[in-house]
Amino acid sequence: xxxxxxxxxxxxxxxxxxxxxxxxxxxxxxxxxxxxxxxxxxxxxxxxxxxxxxxxxxxxxxxxxxxxxxxxxxxxxxxxxxxxxxxxxxxxxxxxxxxxxxxxxxxxxxxxxxxxxxxxxxxxxx
Amino acid sequence: xxxxxxxxxxxxxxxxxxxxxxxxxxxxxxxxxxxxxxxxxxxxxxxxxxxxxxxxxxxxxxxxxxxxxxxxxxxxxxxxxxxxxxxxxxxxxxxxxxxxxxxxxxxxxxxxxxxxxxxxxxxxxxxxxxxxxx
Amino acid sequence: xxxxxxxxxxxxxxxxxxxxxxxxxxxxxxxxxxxxxxxxxxxxxxxxxxxxxxxxxxxxxxxxxxxxxxxxxxxxxxxxxxxxxxxxxxxxxxxxxxxxxxxxxxxxxxxxxxxxxxxxxxxxxxxxxxxxxxxxxxxxxxxxxxxxxxxxxxxxxxxxxxxxxxxxxxxxxxxxxxxxxxxxxxxxxxxxxxxxxxxxxxxxxxxxxxxxxxxxxxxxxxxxxxxxxxxxxxxxxxxxxxxxxxxxxxxxxxxxxxxxxxxxxxxxxxxxxxxxxxx
Numbered sequence: 001x002x003x004x005x006x007x008x009x010x011x012x013x014x015x016x017x018x019x020x021x022x023x024x025x026x027x028x029x030x031x032x033x034x035x036x037x038x039x040x041x042x043x044x045x046x047x048x049x050x051x052x053x054x055x056x057x058x059x060x061x062x063x064x065x066x067x068x069x070x071x072x073x074x075x076x077x078x079x080x081x082x083x084x085x086x087x088x089x090x091x092x093x094x095x096x097x098x099x100x101x102x103x104x105x106x107x108x109x110x111x112x113x114x115x116x117x118x119x120x121x122x123x124x125x126x
Numbered sequence: 127x128x129x130x131x132x133x134x135x136x137x138x139x140x141x142x143x144x145x146x147x148x149x150x151x152x153x154x155x156x157x158x159x160x161x162x163x164x165x166x167x168x169x170x171x172x173x174x175x176x177x178x179x180x181x182x183x184x185x186x187x188x189x190x191x192x193x194x195x196x197x198x199x200x201x202x203x204x205x206x207x208x209x210x211x212x213x214x215x216x217x218x219x220x221x222x223x224x225x226x227x228x229x230x231x232x233x234x235x236x237x238x239x240x241x242x243x244x245x246x247x248x249x250x251x252x253x254x255x256x257x258x259x260x
Numbered sequence: 261x262x263x264x265x266x267x268x269x270x271x272x273x274x275x276x277x278x279x280x281x282x283x284x285x286x287x288x289x290x291x292x293x294x295x296x297x298x299x300x301x302x303x304x305x306x307x308x309x310x311x312x313x314x315x316x317x318x319x320x321x322x323x324x325x326x327x328x329x330x331x332x333x334x335x336x337x338x339x340x341x342x343x344x345x346x347x348x349x350x351x352x353x354x355x356x357x358x359x360x361x362x363x364x365x366x367x368x369x370x371x372x373x374x375x376x377x378x379x380x381x382x383x384x385x386x387x388x389x390x391x392x393x394x395x396x397x398x399x400x401x402x403x404x405x406x407x408x409x410x411x412x413x414x415x416x417x418x419x420x421x422x423x424x425x426x427x428x429x430x431x432x433x434x435x436x437x438x439x440x441x442x443x444x445x446x447x448x449x450x451x452x453x454x455x456x457x458x459x460x461x462x463x464x465x466x467x468x469x470x471x472x473x474x475x476x477x478x479x480x481x482x483x484x485x486x487x488x489x490x491x492x493x494x495x496x497x498x499x500x501x502x503x504x505x506x507x508x509x510x511x512x513x514x515x516x517x518x519x520x521x522x523x524x525x526x527x528x529x530x531x532x533x534x535x536x537x538x539x
Contacts (some may be wrong), residue, residue, distance in 0.1 A: 007414035013469060016500040021534045024505055028223060031216055038213065042206075048250055050259040053190070054182045060179070074172075077300055080166045085157065086508075089501065115173040117179035138290035138315055138323050140371075140407060142398040142464045144282055146376025148275045150263075151511040152461060159508075222509050225532055228525035233511055234262045 015117055030079035037072040057122060067124040070116050077112035082107050150237045154215060161212040168205050206251055210244040266517050269373075271385040276374055276388070289317035295324030296349050308384065310342060312354070313394045315401050323401070326351075332384060340368050340379035343405075345537035350455070355404035363518060366453030370405050371397055371416060376455035378518045396458035398467065412454050415471050419479045419497065424490035440486035447481035447526060449519055450474065456513035456523050462506045470506035471498075471524030473513035491533075499534055507531075 001067060003010065042064075057064055084104045094098055146152075178189040192198050218236050219228050236246055263270070272476055283291045289413070298305060299366045307329050315323040328346050334454055335345035357367040363381040371394040372382050386392075399407035423434075457463050457472035473477070479498055482488050498504045504527070513523040 002261050007410045008417050011414035011418045016503060018496050018499055020499045020501045020505045021538055023501070024531065028220065031220060035213065035217065038209070042209070042251065046255045046258060048258075049255045050383060053179075053186055057179065058489075058518060069176075076169055076172075080169055083162050084166055087163065090462070090506070110171060111173045115176050118173070118176040121180040127369075135320070136289050137317070137402065137408065139287065140313070140395040140397055140399050140401050141282075141286065141290075142287065143278055143461065144280065144284055145277055145371065145374060145392070146397055146459065147273065148278050149270075149375070149512065149515055151515045155508065155510040156461075193529050205270075211392065219509060222524075222528055223531070225525065225528045228317040228522055228528065230266060230514060231262060231264045233514065238261065257397065 024087070027079060027082040027086075030075045030082070033071070033075040034079055037068065037075060040068060040073055060119065061120045063123070066119055069119050073112050073115040074120070077108040077115075081108040084108075150155075150234055154237050154240065158212060158215040158219070161208040161215070164188040164205070164208045165212055168209070203248075203252065207244060207248045210247040210251075211240070214243045263515070266515060266520050267381075269480075275332075289322065292323045292325055293467040295326040298329065298346075300329040300331050301349050302331070303332060306332040308387070309390050310334055310346070311390060311391075311392045312343075312346075312405070313401075314354075314404050316353070317403055330384075337383055337385070338380050338392075339372055339382045339384055339387070341378060342384055343393075351509060353404075353473075355406055357406055361440045361508060364451060366451035369370060369453035369455050369518070370395055371458075374484075376516045378453060378455070381518060398458060398464045407458075409454060410468070412457055412472070412474070413452075415475045416452070419471065419475055419482070419494070421478050421482060423485070423488055424488045424493070425487075434487040436486055443484045443486065444481055446521060447477055448482070450477055450481070450521055451519060452478075453518060455516050455518055459512045459516045461510055461512065466502060466506045469502035471503050473507075473527065476504065476507070477521065477523040477526040480530050482531065495530075495534060495537060498530060504530060504534075506522060 044059075049061065060069070081104055085101050088097055088100045089105065157223065175189055175193070178185045191204065217225075218240055221236070286292075294314065304391060308331045310330055311325050312328060313323060328350055330345060332342075334349070337340045338361075340361060342511075343354065343356055344358075345495045356370070358380065359365040361365045361380045363378050366378070368379040369376060370379055371392075372379065373387050373391055373393075376396055379393075388416055388458045388496075393405065395401055395405045396407045397411070402408050425434075452474060454472075454474050456477075457467075458472045460473055463472040476498075479494065483491055483494055488494075507527045509528070511524045514521075514525070517523065
């Protein structure tokens with residue numbers, strides 16, 4: 001199947017989308033949020049090595065921890081969705097690309113919601 | 127510039143990743159991507175762990191046992207290394223986004239620093255964890 | 261370990277290439293097979309073997325890798341001298357582009373020992389014992405070491421690399437202060453050899469839509485030129501998830517530029533300008 005279009009027209013393609021800064025900026029903002037949040041989370045997990053279920057639940061129930069965990073989940077899944085979308089766009093070039101991107105975005109939404117509900121359940125239940 | 131006849135065979139493509147030399151630039155970049163994908167899987171595990179914790183000690187116990195098993199610890203060690211590599215690499219990327227550190231010398235110094243910092247932080251994290259448990 | 265400038269050749273490397281099969285993921289017409297070995301015409305005291313990618317479009321065969329023994333006392337010090345020696349003394353069908361032989365025209369850009377560089381400015385003494393010479397990576401090959409650069413030059417034309425003005429033409433020169441003129445230093449010197457674009461993994465996977473470092477460096481050259489008055493259109497033209505934002509700051513481009521330029525930095529400046537105009 002020969003391409004008979006001129007090289008310039010092929011290079012221009014469908015033209016510039018005139019959008020692209022949004023996702024790039026969002027990935028950086030979520031990254032900046034994730035640096036302190038993930039370090040805090042890693043330090044907390046290390047501090048709780050070997051503690052039992054009850055201690056862990058009491059820690060998760062404190063309001064500050066619950067808020068930080070929810071922020072962590074939000075930033076983490078936002079950053080993950082954007083990053084994975086870029087990876088898929090890089091390597092998948094067929095129509096499967098759109099299905100994969102939709103699956104990743106919806107999956108991240110679902111997982112984030114599940115995580116937030118779990119934290120709220122721990123925080124609110126007596 | 128196209129071949130004049132439609133029956134001529136297509137021109138071969140010169141090899142790219144098959145022959146291009148791996149350099150600190152490309153290797154750290156692909157490692158940042160690979161660790162990012164691994165950490166996405168870890169995010170899923172994080173949610174599974176939280177949901178198990180929220181639904182009571184009976185659902186939490188098998189998840190905790192899996193993490194505490196020897197295979198779980200190996201995976202967790204790999205995950206911590208991936209986390210610190212992606213974190214340090216990510217900070218390096220954020221610095222680049224302010225248009226600083228683009229001279230080749232800075233690129234190489236920051237690159238090796240990322241590798242060194244990741245190893246040091248991983249070992250420190252696991253030593254701290256061991257001292258907490260012990 | 262610490263590379264200070266792009267002309268530094270690493271003495272040792274853990275891997276000369278990524279540990280994947282030689283013809284990994286390669287289409288049928290591009291698979292490379294073992295070729296002929298060409299001994300030097302007479303025995304020499306200092307010899308080096310060059311493995312060179314060959315492709316003859318008239319033969320109907322796949323590309324191959326020929327091994328040439330080069331008498332280093334009979335040819336000049338640069339890789340281009342070795343190629344010319346081979347063409348004169350051993351195999352006159354060896355085909356490559358060349359012109360200035362001093363690193364300013366960009367014709368002899370090729371992949372030497374795994375990295376893209378100009379053959380006329382790479383010393384033979386910097387090469388490995390078994391030197392490998394391939395054409396610029398990920399390009400359609402016309403013959404031997406001659407790639408088809410049509411698409412790359414079309415991408416260059418797509419950024420409209422000329423001065424655009426909205427105000428009336430001045431009586432004499434378009435004025436520019438010394439500070440303003442210094443802003444295009446490091447960008448106007450590009451010789452369009454395409455070593456950088458051909459070494460960019462993002463361009464390998466998305467070269468049809470991603471403009472690549474060479475074209476984006478030139479796009480920045482025009483964005484930062486104070487005499488140009490079309491910044492808005494230029495930025496609109498570039499703001500695209502593929503044209504600009506396939507760049508993930510891999511930085512193979514800056515590592516390989518034979519003129520010591522910094523396409524990675526130019527692209528970062530474009531991204532910064534993109535943020536500045538909407539915030």
